[in-house]
Amino acid sequence: MVDKDAGWTSHDVVARARKVLGTRRVGHAGTLDPGATGVLVLGVGRVTRVLRFLSALPKSYVGEIVLGVETTTLDDQGEVVARHDMAHVGPEDVARAATGLVGHIEQVPPMVSAVSVGGRRLHELAREGIEVERAARPVTVHRFDVTPVPGAPGVYRAEVECSSGTYVRVLAADLGAALGGGAHLRALRRTAVGSFTLAEARPVDAVELLAPATALRDYPSLVVDDELAVAVGHGKVLPRTAFGLPDGVVVPTRPAGALPSPVDPREGPWAVLDRHGALLAVYQCHRDATVKPAMVLPPPDQA
Numbered sequence: 001m002v003d004k005d006a007g008w009t010s011h012d013v014v015a016r017a018r019k020v021l022g023t024r025r026v027g028h029a030g031t032l033d034p035g036a037t038g039v040l041v042l043g044v045g046r047v048t049r050v051l052r053f054l055s056a057l058p059k060s061y062v063g064e065i066v067l068g069v070e071t072t073t074l075d076d077q078g079e080v081v082a083r084h085d086m087a088h089v090g091p092e093d094v095a096r097a098a099t100g101l102v103g104h105i106e107q108v109p110p111m112v113s114a115v116s117v118g119g120r121r122l123h124e125l126a127r128e129g130i131e132v133e134r135a136a137r138p139v140t141v142h143r144f145d146v147t148p149v150p151g152a153p154g155v156y157r158a159e160v161e162c163s164s165g166t167y168v169r170v171l172a173a174d175l176g177a178a179l180g181g182g183a184h185l186r187a188l189r190r191t192a193v194g195s196f197t198l199a200e201a202r203p204v205d206a207v208e209l210l211a212p213a214t215a216l217r218d219y220p221s222l223v224v225d226d227e228l229a230v231a232v233g234h235g236k237v238l239p240r241t242a243f244g245l246p247d248g249v250v251v252p253t254r255p256a257g258a259l260p261s262p263v264d265p266r267e268g269p270w271a272v273l274d275r276h277g278a279l280l281a282v283y284q285c286h287r288d289a290t291v292k293p294a295m296v297l298p299p300p301d302q303a
Contacts, residue, residue, distance in 0.1 A: 010032050107166065109134050139163050168185060219263055222270050
């Protein structure tokens with residue numbers, strides 16, 4: 001897990017990690033904008049297969065919202081496109097407007113983003129000066145707290161906990177619009193991906209590898225015996241009773257203050273571990289009373 005520096009793209013971090021670790025098989029879970037810093041979870045070797053489950057975890061951020069100025073990218077990396085006199089807006093107004101953006105909401109992805117429309121990345125189209133219609137997407141904002149930054153009129157520190165796929169830049173812009181003007185985001189820092197926090201993150205040149213089972217610590221887990229481990233290793237569709245479900249589901253202990261889990265422990269996905277605690281696969285509900293693998297992790301010697 002890396003603490004990404006400003007100015008690096010997520011791909012830059014992956015490229016550097018490949019050199020540091022001496023392998024081409026490196027990926028990341030959850031893109032961070034070049035100007036943003038903070039937690040970027042990497043997967044190495046066979047563990048790249050579990051990255052999609054990490055990408056689904058909720059995220060935490062801190063940043064600063066600047067009222068009165070809109071930019072092309074919705075952050076301080078873009079060009080200014082509009083200015084608004086918002087000197088009349090006070091902290092109570094900002095806090096009230098932020099409350100209206102908490103819960104299940106819809107966001108329109110920004111043009112400068114990795115979202116694909118018609119087979120093209122939006123940021124590619126934006127570089128060509130093309131703007132296209134984007135459908136709003138449902139996201140969940142669990143917390144959106146804003147407080148004035150001392151000595152910086154019109155600037156507010158934001159603390160956000162949100163579902164995967166939420167754009168904090170869009171939250172900032174929508175907050176400005178809700179206040180009758182505009183706004184942009186600066187100094188964005190991701191402080192957590194699920195239970196993975198800055199306390200565990202390292203510079204990319206000092207990156208440390210975690211066990212595959214640890215990578216899925218935010219998911220419910222099931223421990224199987226040696227006989228069932230063989231069937232799981234072959235990716236067999238199994239009856240729920242083979243795992244002792246639903247009573248056999250074990251919800252792992254999560255760190256205090258961890259974000260809400262995107263997983264229903266009764267329905268999965270579940271991390272399936274052997275009796276030594278090694279990750280074998282990720283299983284999920286199938287039709288009728290069966291479960292099937294969403295991913296089977298090959299043994300190290302077969303990866």
